Amino acid sequence: MKSIHINDAETINNKNRFTKRLEGERKLDICYNKLFKMLIDKGMKKTEFRKLVGISEGTLAKLSHNENVSMDVVVKICRKMNCTVDEILDILPGPVNGTDEIVD
Numbered sequence: 659m660k661s662i663h664i665n666d667a668e669t670i671n672n673k674n675r676f677t678k679r680l681e682g683e684r685k686l687d688i689c690y691n692k693l694f695k696m697l698i699d700k701g702m703k704k705t706e707f708r709k710l711v712g713i714s715e716g717t718l719a720k721l722s723h724n725e726n727v728s729m730d731v732v733v734k735i736c737r738k739m740n741c742t743v744d745e746i747l748d749i750l751p752g753p754v755n756g757t758d759e760i761v762d
Contacts, residue, residue, distance in 0.1 A: 687750035690721045696739065696746065711738045 697707055708718045711734050720727050735746060 687752045688726065689724050689748045689750055690746065692748065693721065693735065693746040696741070711735050 694704075697704065702710075704718060704722070708715065713731055713734065717727055717731055732743060732747070735741075736743060739746070
């Protein structure tokens with residue numbers, strides 16, 4: 659029987675926690691292309707936008723990669739940019755319950 663060192667056990671434990679966190683996260687198919695088109699139309703750079711709205715670089719990166727952000731962030735953006743949610747993001751159709759069916 660192979661003995662496990664403390665560092666090996668810690669690595670396994672961290673990997674298990676990471677895997678559980680990934681399995682528990684729910685990823686929505688969100689697209690913020692409308693937001694970035696709005697910035698282009700207004701001639702605003704992403705850093706200017708970030709400072710105006712008051713979001714972190716990490717949150718801006720999430721937006722740039724079409725990842726989930728909190729509803730608080732979406733509200734801040736809408737208030738500062740004087741727009742509605744449907745003007746800055748799209749929720750894309752996706753599979754339901756692990757099937758290939760598309761939601762309309």
